[in-house]
Amino acid sequence: MQQITQQPSVTRHTRSGKINIRSGNRVSLVLRATLWTLGALTVLAFFFFDYTGFRPLQAIPETLYNLKAMFLEPKLSHFGWGEAAMQVAITLGLGALATVFGAAFAFFLALGAAENLSVPWLSKSIRIVVAFVRAVPTVLWVLIFAIAAGLGSEAAVLGMLFHSVAYLVKAFSEAFEEVDPKILEALRSTGAGWWQTVVHGVLPSTFTYLLSWTFLRFEINFSVAVAMGAAAGAGGIGFELFMASGFYFDLREVGVITYMILAIAIVLEVLSTRLKSRVYSAS
Amino acid sequence: MNETVLKKRKFHMTLLFLGAILLTWLSAWVTDYGFASSLEAVPGAMMWMASNLLVDGEALVKLPDIMGKLLETVFMSIAATTIAAALSLFLAIMGSKTTMVNRPIGAVSRFVASLSRNIPVVAWSLILLLSFGQNSVTGFLALFVGTVGFLTRAFIETIDEAALGSVEALRSTGATYWQIVTKAVVPQGLPQMVSWVLFMIETNIRSATLVGILTGTGIGYMFDMYYKTMNYGVVALITITIVLTVIVIELLSTRIRKVIL
Numbered sequence: 001m002q003q004i005t006q007q008p009s010v011t012r013h014t015r016s017g018k019i020n021i022r023s024g025n026r027v028s029l030v031l032r033a034t035l036w037t038l039g040a041l042t043v044l045a046f047f048f049f050d051y052t053g054f055r056p057l058q059a060i061p062e063t064l065y066n067l068k069a070m071f072l073e074p075k076l077s078h079f080g081w082g083e084a085a086m087q088v089a090i091t092l093g094l095g096a097l098a099t100v101f102g103a104a105f106a107f108f109l110a111l112g113a114a115e116n117l118s119v120p121w122l123s124k125s126i127r128i129v130v131a132f133v134r135a136v137p138t139v140l141w142v143l144i145f146a147i148a149a150g151l152g153s154e155a156a157v158l159g160m161l162f163h164s165v166a167y168l169v170k171a172f173s174e175a176f177e178e179v180d181p182k183i184l185e186a187l188r189s190t191g192a193g194w195w196q197t198v199v200h201g202v203l204p205s206t207f208t209y210l211l212s213w214t215f216l217r218f219e220i221n222f223s224v225a226v227a228m229g230a231a232a233g234a235g236g237i238g239f240e241l242f243m244a245s246g247f248y249f250d251l252r253e254v255g256v257i258t259y260m261i262l263a264i265a266i267v268l269e270v271l272s273t274r275l276k277s278r279v280y281s282a283s
Numbered sequence: 284m285n286e287t288v289l290k291k292r293k294f295h296m297t298l299l300f301l302g303a304i305l306l307t308w309l310s311a312w313v314t315d316y317g318f319a320s321s322l323e324a325v326p327g328a329m330m331w332m333a334s335n336l337l338v339d340g341e342a343l344v345k346l347p348d349i350m351g352k353l354l355e356t357v358f359m360s361i362a363a364t365t366i367a368a369a370l371s372l373f374l375a376i377m378g379s380k381t382t383m384v385n386r387p388i389g390a391v392s393r394f395v396a397s398l399s400r401n402i403p404v405v406a407w408s409l410i411l412l413l414s415f416g417q418n419s420v421t422g423f424l425a426l427f428v429g430t431v432g433f434l435t436r437a438f439i440e441t442i443d444e445a446a447l448g449s450v451e452a453l454r455s456t457g458a459t460y461w462q463i464v465t466k467a468v469v470p471q472g473l474p475q476m477v478s479w480v481l482f483m484i485e486t487n488i489r490s491a492t493l494v495g496i497l498t499g500t501g502i503g504y505m506f507d508m509y510y511k512t513m514n515y516g517v518v519a520l521i522t523i524t525i526v527l528t529v530i531v532i533e534l535l536s537t538r539i540r541k542v543i544l
Contacts (some may be wrong), residue, residue, distance in 0.1 A: 030539060031473060031543050034477055034481075038361065038364075038365045041358065041361045041362070041365075044358065045358035045359065045361060046362065048354060048358045049358075049419035050355065050418050050419045052418050053417060054416060054420050055416075058414075059414045060414075062413075062414035063414045066413055086313075089313045092313075093311070093313040097314065100303055100307050101307075131530065135526040137492040137525065138489075138493075139493045139503075140492065140522055143510055144328075144332065148332060149324035149327065149328045153314040153316045204292070211299075223405075227403060227405045227493055231493055231496045238403075241409065242405075245410065249413070251413075254406070254410065258402055258406050261403060261406065262398070265401035265402075265403070266397065266401050269397075269400075269401065
């Protein structure tokens, strides 16, 4: 899932770098107001729900029974292990393509969006476009591309690409803006051009950071690719999951597929956590 | 920085780029992805969007319906996130190394969180749909389960980073476990946690669309219905309303974050 748009800090600093000693009143007032509002909206929410066909007394034991069949008696019946591995590879491939292309596009766009490397009008307009693209759910992009470009892996990758680029531009440009201004000034004073400043100043000091964000996005894109297979017919293990549960009602097969997705997701999560902690210990 | 370091770094970079190219090539082969056809598709797709995704008068008639469903979806996301946050706070306090009661309980709560986070929300929606049926509760539960896992991980990080010193300080004064949690851990981590909750509400509104398509609820179901009947005017209108909602919520939470963090 998504992760970390802002870094937590132990002592809070104001933007100029001083320790935050603003009187606690306003902070706790806003905090309390937010919590109360969320609480009230939550209570209110249950009056807006649509409860057609909701029978909790029947549904809860049924779900438990289903979960038992899924997780304790997993079994493949409509395809073999070779096919299953192939479908997982397709899902990983979709995620990888969207991530690699996304990172490449995002790198250049983020250079344009970073305030310290770009001109205000360009940085502002990239930011606005990116905020818009990010607000459209990925599944809608994929579905829209599926009609406009035809079904297939192309539509899925293009749809996922949009969101990946928007996400990475935000992360990358924030990383670029944190580059020590002294480094940039030193390079500029030697007469280095814009591109030379980027290659020799910005890139070396942010590279591991960019890599860790890209990997994090790959972790997200894997689960997005599963979702696109199920909701937008993009193929891969997500589509098999959708067929097994929505078409064959074969819970044991759903169990096997879930175990496979779970295993890969956990491996990716561990890898990305490792990478992240290495980046932080290095800086 | 001497020359060998620079050389080594250059070598690593080259290796990484070659790896990325190999990965791309392999992925394209496995997924049967055509580079040329996808490049060709982009301008066509843009043209298609510009000429078909237009909101017309006919679509505007549906606006009250859409707003109703959108409201349901927003409420669903907020309720799922807030209730998940309460459970996550408990799991995080049990699971964090600084505040856990004992090792087995800590391991169990981290395991539960990992399970709920790493089984994709798609799988949860499909499983829950089978027995809970096509209604808001299914969507709510699917979002709830995924959120618990994610927020627990975020809250554990928050607790570990914010509370380490104060837990020790309070413990040395002889404070009880309960006092440490309520007087130090929760108040210190609260702003950061609220910030995570706000972030999760934004994310969940977007996920709610996906969950809605799969479980036949809320705005996602409406999108799917008009998408399948090729009524693209309404599709465009639904997309715009979702975008506006997400942006408004993002702006609101940015403002709140600015004050509390």
